[in-house]
Amino acid sequence: MFEISIRESFSAAHNLRNYKGRCEHLHGHNYTVEATVCGKMLDKTGMLLDFSVLKDEVKKIISEFDHKYLNETKPFSKTNPTAENIAKYIYNRLKLQIANNRLQISEVIVWETERNFSKYYER
Numbered sequence: 001m002f003e004i005s006i007r008e009s010f011s012a013a014h015n016l017r018n019y020k021g022r023c024e025h026l027h028g029h030n031y032t033v034e035a036t037v038c039g040k041m042l043d044k045t046g047m048l049l050d051f052s053v054l055k056d057e058v059k060k061i062i063s064e065f066d067h068k069y070l071n072e073t074k075p076f077s078k079t080n081p082t083a084e085n086i087a088k089y090i091y092n093r094l095k096l097q098i099a100n101n102r103l104q105i106s107e108v109i110v111w112e113t114e115r116n117f118s119k120y121y122e123r
């Protein structure tokens, strides 16, 4: 099995609903997103997927969140903008955008800080 990963980042504000603690108040994060795709077969070039293609697809998704207030941005106007839900949303969008019979999405990791991350995968 081959895997490739890329990292991108965005900045956004949020506050958590149905939560008592510091994160119920409006605040921001410099989020880091790591997306990993996997597959058993390489293409004719010897690549699983061009890193730049994966980067561009992730950038398309996170550009919708960059410098936004997530609670007022789809889908987080309804879904709580936790790192878990952000990771799941990016995973599902990537699946629609690039998954095919040779390529699967392994996981998406969203760091809220340098020390805290949430991971979403389907296995």
Ligand SMILES: [Zn+2]
Pocket: 014, 023, 027, 028, 029, 112
């Ligand atoms: Zn937060």
